[in-house]
Amino acid sequence: MKKIIPGGIAIIAVLLIAMTGYHFLSPKVVVRNESQLTYDELIIDMPINSLVFGPIAPEEKQIIYYSFQNLSGLMAYQLTADGKPIIVGSKQYDASTELAKVIEFVITDENKLEVNYL
Secondary structure (H helix, E strand, O other), X not given: OOOHHHHHHHHHHHHHXXXXXXXXXXXXXXXXXXXXXXXXXXXXEOOOOEEEEOOEOOOOEEEEEOOOOOOOEEEEEEEEEOOEEEEEEEEEEOHHHOOOOEEEEEEXXXXXXXXXXX
């Protein structure tokens, strides 16, 4: 019985360390709506897969962790409101720096979107 308790504690500690590492090292996309408008969704097409955020309420922040793309290319995005595209754009995606990458989309004012690599 005494040997089981330290083993269980060790397993829990390893799991906590793994979860913390995943949280800080996985690439993620953060969407912040600093405007007073609600948007239907933000669709982001990356080189390998797509991410969809929405609905996006005023003063809201959403985060999605995504898998490594391992492929550089174009990252296209589209912000919609009332079922219509409001902003359509693209930015280059560099797969060589994916570890702990943060891509931030900030809706600043009505129909303005900033894309930042942090």
